[in-house]
Amino acid sequence: MRVIMIFAVLSSLIAGTSTLAMADELTNIGSELKGEMGSMASEAKGEIKGEQEQMKDSLKSKRDQMRADMKAKREQMRSEMKGKRDTLKAERKEMKKAAKAKRAKAKKHAAETAESLEPSAY
16 A cells, blocks of 8 residues: 555656646747747738838839829820911911912902093093
8 A cells, every 4th residue: 555655646746747847848838939929920020011111112113103104295295286286376377478468469459440440541
């Protein structure tokens, strides 16, 4: 019976010691996991920050490119419209010249007709 009692005490001591060792080991594992998770989280945070910066730069360059394209299109449209406006001005000027010449010719013709209708003194 003594042997059984000694065995029971020894096994409970061993079990108690191993439980303490297991608890200590679990605490160490928990600390390691916590540290590892923290380092992984900071790495992921750094990667995400880098990706965000890249996306921001990409969007900024796209926006700048779109602005430059729009500005170029506006300038092209302005120059086209200026060309059309200048063409129309030239046409209008030619039409005014032609109308003026036509009026002068009509006046001259009217004066000649009036002269020819007058009785001659000769």
